[in-house]
Amino acid sequence: MESYQLPHFPAHLSYVHAVLFTDVSDADLLRMRLITASTAEGIDGERERDALNFAFIEARLITSAAHLKAAIYQAALADAQGCLRTKTVHSEIIYALNPTHNISEAMRRYGVSDATTALIVVRVTGPELSAEEVKRAMHAVVMGTSTPFAELRNVTDWAAVKKYHKLANETAVRGAQGDLHREHAVIDEIVISSTAMKSVMA
Amino acid sequence: MPGRVCKDPLKNPDRPYLALGLEGSANKFGAGVIKHSEDGSTAVLSNIRHTYVTPPGEGFQPRDTALHHREWALKVINDCLAQANVSIRDVDCICYTKGPGMGAPLQSVALVARTLSLLFNKPLVGVNHCVGHIEMGREITGAQNPVVLYVSGGNTQVIAYSQQCYRIFGETLDIAVGNCLDRFARVIGLSNDPAPGYNIEQEAKRGKRLLSLPYATKGMDVSFSGILTATEAYTVDKRFRVDGQPRDPNNEDFITPADLCFSLQETVFAMLVEITERAMAHIGSKEVLIVGGVGSNERLQEMMGIMAQERGGRVFATDERFCIDNGIMIAQAGLLSFRMGFETPLAKSTCTQRFRTDQVHVSWRA
Amino acid sequence: MSSPSLALISSSTLIAQGAEAKVYKAHLTSNHLEPPVVLKHRFQKGYRHPTLDGSLTRARVAGEARALMKCLRSGVNVPGLRMVDATEGVLGIEWIEGRSVRRLLPAGSNEDEGEPDSEEKPEREAADALQEYGISVEVLMQLIGEEIAKMHLADVIHGDLTTSNMMLRHPTSFNSRNPNLSTELVLIDFGLSYQSSLVEDKAVDLYVLERAFSSTHPESEPLFATVLKAYEQQMGKDWVIISRRLDDGLLCLHARYLLGTNCSYFSASARSQA
Numbered sequence: 001m002e003s004y005q006l007p008h009f010p011a012h013l014s015y016v017h018a019v020l021f022t023d024v025s026d027a028d029l030l031r032m033r034l035i036t037a038s039t040a041e042g043i044d045g046e047r048e049r050d051a052l053n054f055a056f057i058e059a060r061l062i063t064s065a066a067h068l069k070a071a072i073y074q075a076a077l078a079d080a081q082g083c084l085r086t087k088t089v090h091s092e093i094i095y096a097l098n099p100t101h102n103i104s105e106a107m108r109r110y111g112v113s114d115a116t117t118a119l120i121v122v123r124v125t126g127p128e129l130s131a132e133e134v135k136r137a138m139h140a141v142v143m144g145t146s147t148p149f150a151e152l153r154n155v156t157d158w159a160a161v162k163k164y165h166k167l168a169n170e171t172a173v174r175g176a177q178g179d180l181h182r183e184h185a186v187i188d189e190i191v192i193s194s195t196a197m198k199s200v201m202a
Numbered sequence: 203m204p205g206r207v208c209k210d211p212l213k214n215p216d217r218p219y220l221a222l223g224l225e226g227s228a229n230k231f232g233a234g235v236i237k238h239s240e241d242g243s244t245a246v247l248s249n250i251r252h253t254y255v256t257p258p259g260e261g262f263q264p265r266d267t268a269l270h271h272r273e274w275a276l277k278v279i280n281d282c283l284a285q286a287n288v289s290i291r292d293v294d295c296i297c298y299t300k301g302p303g304m305g306a307p308l309q310s311v312a313l314v315a316r317t318l319s320l321l322f323n324k325p326l327v328g329v330n331h332c333v334g335h336i337e338m339g340r341e342i343t344g345a346q347n348p349v350v351l352y353v354s355g356g357n358t359q360v361i362a363y364s365q366q367c368y369r370i371f372g373e374t375l376d377i378a379v380g381n382c383l384d385r386f387a388r389v390i391g392l393s394n395d396p397a398p399g400y401n402i403e404q405e406a407k408r409g410k411r412l413l414s415l416p417y418a419t420k421g422m423d424v425s426f427s428g429i430l431t432a433t434e435a436y437t438v439d440k441r442f443r444v445d446g447q448p449r450d451p452n453n454e455d456f457i458t459p460a461d462l463c464f465s466l467q468e469t470v471f472a473m474l475v476e477i478t479e480r481a482m483a484h485i486g487s488k489e490v491l492i493v494g495g496v497g498s499n500e501r502l503q504e505m506m507g508i509m510a511q512e513r514g515g516r517v518f519a520t521d522e523r524f525c526i527d528n529g530i531m532i533a534q535a536g537l538l539s540f541r542m543g544f545e546t547p548l549a550k551s552t553c554t555q556r557f558r559t560d561q562v563h564v565s566w567r568a
Numbered sequence: 569m570s571s572p573s574l575a576l577i578s579s580s581t582l583i584a585q586g587a588e589a590k591v592y593k594a595h596l597t598s599n600h601l602e603p604p605v606v607l608k609h610r611f612q613k614g615y616r617h618p619t620l621d622g623s624l625t626r627a628r629v630a631g632e633a634r635a636l637m638k639c640l641r642s643g644v645n646v647p648g649l650r651m652v653d654a655t656e657g658v659l660g661i662e663w664i665e666g667r668s669v670r671r672l673l674p675a676g677s678n679e680d681e682g683e684p685d686s687e688e689k690p691e692r693e694a695a696d697a698l699q700e701y702g703i704s705v706e707v708l709m710q711l712i713g714e715e716i717a718k719m720h721l722a723d724v725i726h727g728d729l730t731t732s733n734m735m736l737r738h739p740t741s742f743n744s745r746n747p748n749l750s751t752e753l754v755l756i757d758f759g760l761s762y763q764s765s766l767v768e769d770k771a772v773d774l775y776v777l778e779r780a781f782s783s784t785h786p787e788s789e790p791l792f793a794t795v796l797k798a799y800e801q802q803m804g805k806d807w808v809i810i811s812r813r814l815d816d817g818l819l820c821l822h823a824r825y826l827l828g829t830n831c832s833y834f835s836a837s838a839r840s841q842a
Contacts, residue, residue: 004597004598004599005597006572006597006598007579007597008572008573008575009572009575016597070650070651074651074652076572077572077573077651080572081571081653081655167641170641170642170643171643172640172642175643182745186643189640190637190640192648193636193637193648193649194637196648196650196651196660197633197637197649199652199653199654200626200629200630200652200654412617412619414623417620417624421760468617468620469620472615476613479587480587480588482587483586483587505615505616506615508614508615509613512614512615
């Protein structure tokens with residue numbers, strides 16, 4: 001698990017915990033659980049939503065840890081400034097990752113789907129929750145292998161990233177001339193930057 | 203070069219010098235007498251002006267303005283000499299506005315100057331109107347080497363001195379800021395007395411809502427015509443109330459003429475202060491001098507003052523006697539170049555509608 | 569409401585200040601092992617009506633971010649974006665480890681303001697510095713020409729091309745894929761940039777750089793031909809029209825406000841006043 005702080009943010013947004021899960025086997029069940037929890041009533045509903053209070057992100061669309069962090073930063077900023085486009089800071093991370101302003105498209109693409117096998121789980125919270133507690137809570141809801149973020153590059157689906165960010169015919173990408181290592185570096189930089197600037201996107 | 207002191211090439215005069223200045227490039231006819239003494243001091247002996255005021259909603263036409271100047275020239279000049287208590291025989295030179303300005307009014311004043319020159323055998327000095335504003339502003343405020351914002355009905359320029367030239371850093375790409383304000387004053391029927399810009403300023407004090415207008419700076423240049431069009435467009439908006447009162451007392455969403463004057467001023471002045479600041483940052487100057495008719499606007503002076511203060515500098519401005527076109531500034535700039543040996547021979551005593559500030563050789567400064 | 573961006577700025581190090589913005593070196597997270605970022609803060613202007621100030625600042629931050637994005641997508645070497653807070657007027661961009669071209673070229677004798685380490689033997693030091701980056705002055709000129717051409721082909725006009733607004737990445741912090749080149753030229757500070765496909769605008773951009781060269785690096789001036797040559801090769805057919813405009817004296821007028829023409833005079837006269 002990777003944990004870090006955003007020391008300049010209000011306390012409740014200042015701790016970030018993230019885990020990359022590979023070999024995820026229960027994505028379909030998790031998705032169903034999320035749908036049910038969103039409408040569940042009463043104290044049980046509250047408890048269920050609390051247990052699922054994470055951002056569940058389709059890992060194959062994430063190009064690097066920096067990409068993920070850019071989305072988390074912008075989502076936390078939107079929350080701190082009272083201008084969330086979605087309900088919570090966690091759904092805002094998923095919104096921030098998608099290059100368009102379409103919220104349901106963002107959830108469909110960057111959220112968990114039945115076909116998901118690699119998943120990034122993020123919790124933005126305050127200092128009152130220990131990293132251990134968060135880790136336990138994450139493992140309680142996801143069946144998969146916790147993997148270092150350095151392995152992300154083996155998970156990324158570059159073709160899908162290129163498609164969603166409309167990069168196939170971009171001069172910068174063609175400039176790599178088939179050098180895959182170079183091409184991925186170029187795509188990563190563009191994706192990080194467009195995530196960081198989404199709030200002022202043309 | 204370290205340690206080198208740059209001294210102005212202009213020496214103190216060996217005797218007092220007197221100059222008569224005549225100005226009439228727009229709708230004011232002005233005459234003034236200035237005196238430069240042996241100790242290097244300068245005295246304004248008189249400064250008289252008569253303004254051609256048109257009815258509300260109307261601008262001044264070149265032909266009628268020239269007529270006004272011809273009608274008033276002798277009276278204003280006589281009053282000016284009487285107040286200065288000098289005879290025209292005592293003056294050393296007659297200075298007149300060579301340009302820039304409106305053709306017909308410039309010509310009528312040049313004609314008066316030429317006639318006086320021939321009658322009393324006095325040398326003529328043709329003066330650039332903008333340089334007149336700058337030199338008078340420097341003289342009155344004591345600003346040493348300021349960035350100059352020159353704003354009037356006909357000109358909008360950010361100027362800085364370098365190597366015997368007033369270089370233009372930024373300017374309007376279309377109409378002058380004063381023209382923009384005056385024309386809007388006419389659209390909403392404000393009086394031209396004493397000046398449309400003055401009445402906009404008073405009206406703006408009662409404005410509350412800042413309406414969105416285009417903000418047009420490009421590098422160090424500005425543009426005002428689009429802003430004028432956009433402000434005019436609000437006057438045909440459903441929410442616009444000419445009388446400033448809502449149609450229905452519970453309706454808060456309405457626009458008054460005062461709101462428009464306020465929004466227009468806030469927007470165009472912000473643009474001017476911004477390009478002035480950019481010029482100051484570029485040359486590392488902390489002084490700014492505002493000259494020209496719009497320079498008498500207190501809101502502009504206030505905004506410029508805040509900017510200068512934030513930069514640890516200061517703003518210099520003059521009041522309406524010297525800001526608004528006048529004869530004394532022509533006398534001042536004319537006498538400076540006359541003392542450097544400059545004269546305009548009769549055969550070349552023309553005037554010109556286009557005469558850029560940076561075309562003048564500023565021989566009297568280092 | 570508390571502002572994370574202002575808190576971030578107050579814990580950062582100021583590295584430069586201009587008329588419009590202050591520039592800081594900062595860390596977005598608690599992990600200081602991650603690379604730092606450059607923060608550009610367009611601070612509030614007290615003279616402007618707050619509503620007007622807010623909307624202008626937002627528009628300008630957005631404009632600069634979009635220009636950088638357009639360059640990135642078009643393969644122009646520019647710093648990447650790391651965070652944007654248009655409400656507070658803050659732009660966070662990639663920290664480039666390296667040096668500005670201005671400090672890598674020999675400076676003119678009287679143009680050493682704000683460059684404390686160029687006091688002694690500026691030329692020698694500049695030459696040594698370039699060696700550290702593993703390239704010759706000629707190659708540096710080529711890189712400049714190529715990068716500007718790539719930017720112009722993307723219809724981005726920089727608006728303030730000077731040697732201070734170009735950097736070389738330091739070889740130790742840069743993974744080059746070209747075995748003959750251990751560095752990369754990066755264009756920075758797009759605060760005055762805009763989008764335009766007009767030949768006129770591109771020519772003015774180049775003209776401003778030419779003037780900046782001759783005033784800041786008089787000895788390198790002949791090398792500007794190399795910049796133009798590389799620019800020409802990269803530009804292709806558009807070059808003919810641009811070069812015609814560049815030869816046209818009228819450009820001076822349009823470029824006047826950018827002051828390539830005047831800055832040496834002004835700094836000289838400002839000093840003699842002081």
